[in-house]
Amino acid sequence: MSSDTRWLSTEESAAWVRLVALTELLPNALDAQLLRDAGLTHFEYGALMALAGAPERTMVMTELASRTNATLPRLSHVARRLEERGLIERSPCRTDRRATNARVTEAGLDLIDQAAPGHVDTVRANVLDLLTEEQIGQLYQIAGAVLAKLDPEERLAATSCQFSEGPAVARAG
Amino acid sequence: MSSDTRWLSTEESAAWVRLVALTELLPNALDAQLLRDAGLTHFEYGALMALAGAPERTMVMTELASRTNATLPRLSHVARRLEERGLIERSPCRTDRRATNARVTEAGLDLIDQAAPGHVDTVRANVLDLLTEEQIGQLYQIAGAVLAKLDPEERLAATSCQFSEGPAVARAG
DNA sequence: CCGCATTGGTTGACGCTACAACTGATTGCC
DNA sequence: GGCAATCAGTTGTAGCGTCAACCAATGCGG
Numbered sequence: 274m275s276s277d278t279r280w281l282s283t284e285e286s287a288a289w290v291r292l293v294a295l296t297e298l299l300p301n302a303l304d305a306q307l308l309r310d311a312g313l314t315h316f317e318y319g320a321l322m323a324l325a326g327a328p329e330r331t332m333v334m335t336e337l338a339s340r341t342n343a344t345l346p347r348l349s350h351v352a353r354r355l356e357e358r359g360l361i362e363r364s365p366c367r368t369d370r371r372a373t374n375a376r377v378t379e380a381g382l383d384l385i386d387q388a389a390p391g392h393v394d395t396v397r398a399n400v401l402d403l404l405t406e407e408q409i410g411q412l413y414q415i416a417g418a419v420l421a422k423l424d425p426e427e428r429l430a431a432t433s434c435q436f437s438e439g440p441a442v443a444r445a446g
Numbered sequence: 447m448s449s450d451t452r453w454l455s456t457e458e459s460a461a462w463v464r465l466v467a468l469t470e471l472l473p474n475a476l477d478a479q480l481l482r483d484a485g486l487t488h489f490e491y492g493a494l495m496a497l498a499g500a501p502e503r504t505m506v507m508t509e510l511a512s513r514t515n516a517t518l519p520r521l522s523h524v525a526r527r528l529e530e531r532g533l534i535e536r537s538p539c540r541t542d543r544r545a546t547n548a549r550v551t552e553a554g555l556d557l558i559d560q561a562a563p564g565h566v567d568t569v570r571a572n573v574l575d576l577l578t579e580e581q582i583g584q585l586y587q588i589a590g591a592v593l594a595k596l597d598p599e600e601r602l603a604a605t606s607c608q609f610s611e612g613p614a615v616a617r618a619g
Numbered sequence: 620c621c622g623c624a625t626t627g628g629t630t631g632a633c634g635c636t637a638c639a640a641c642t643g644a645t646t647g648c649c
Numbered sequence: 650g651g652c653a654a655t656c657a658g659t660t661g662t663a664g665c666g667t668c669a670a671c672c673a674a675t676g677c678g679g
Contacts, residue, residue: 278563278566281566284579284582284583288574289573291586292585294593294602295592295596296472297515298602300469335658342467344636344638345659346658347636347637350660353659366657369645370644370657371656372658373659389451396454398595399596400592401458401461403594409457409458412461412465412588413461414581417464418576418581419572419573420467420471423468423475424467429466429467429470429471430463507627516666517668518629519630519668522629522630523630527665542626543627544627545674
């Protein structure tokens with residue numbers, strides 16, 4: 274117990290307290306809006322978006338779990354509920370009979386298309402529109418530095434949300 | 447549905463995706479360390495710290511709930527568990543017989559004193575030490591701008607964590 | 620001082636997530 | 650080929666948070 278802890282300076286402490294407050298409040302705000310307007314949690318929304326952006330609108334469960342930072346049991350439960358609602362379908366994978374493919378249905382695509390505008394509005398209203406262009410760049414850098422530690426393989430980086438214009442994905446057969 | 451949604455630019459989207467990833471991963475990291483080393487969730491730690499920093503090491507439940515961004519039922523459940531573990535005590539308030547005072551016990555103070563160094567290490571290792579001094583200032587500003595929207599009354603601002611040196615609080619009777 | 624809305628707090632039921640245990644398929648190794 | 654280890658996924662259980670219902674105390678208007 275060599276008590277050589279480097280305690281936080283005033284500036285560090287102030288920034289940390291605010292970051293903690295942000296990580297507590299922001300997820301609630303996102304969930305509240307999506308739940309109210311589309312009956313989806315932010316996690317479910319992210320999962321559907323990830324599938325929508327994938328080739329064939331399909332992903333193996335393990336891959337999807339990794340991209341959405343979910344444990345496999347969690348994703349399995351969520352997938353069951355989404356399937357019961359007709360938003361995704363699950364089918365056995367042809368090449369690896371252990372694996373399960375999850376695919377967004379048309380209804381799922383419709384739902385996220387319908388939910389996207391409200392969600393983007395929320396993101397703007399609560400975060401992006403409150404920051405200058407410069408601050409958005411700073412945020413990118415700061416979060417990037419932290420994620421290099423927390424998510425070194427960049428599992429979450431490539432994912433979650435396309436916010437491009439138009440429908441979430443081309444509905445090619 | 448005038449489809450006049452302002453979609454996100456590439457820069458905005460990139461920053462947003464990273465912020466979301468951060469808000470998903472950071473709480474897990476904090477909980478994991480505290481749970482492993484002290485058997486406390488980050489929320490419980492924050493509540494104990496808030497009490498430790500209060501006059502008489504005591505707060506009314508409602509006040510504590512507000513400061514820790516908890517609903518009253520949530521805090522009530524948590525308080526019951528903390529009380530069962532001997533980390534806090536609850537007693538009726540003298541001036542308002544509806545109210546309940548929560549107070550950290552000596553054992554509670556001991557626990558957070560013991561947990562603090564490891565927690566600060568985690569905060570440094572996962573966030574602060576990965577940023578430049580300048581970035582810490584930027585983070586303070588950015589989070590501040592967002593919190594002005596999400597927490598306009600600054601309920602969480604004044605709270606949660608003192609990371610000053612030495613024991614969490616003077617143990618004056 | 621009485622009636623009623625409001626506030627402080629607790630409790631119980633339900634939903635979601637983590638964890639452990641398990642099945643079935645696959646890979647590696649001899 | 651066969652056995653062990655690993656991997657993909659599901660299921661059950663327990664813990665935590667939310668919501669609704671509830672009780673007790675307060676305060677306010679008449």
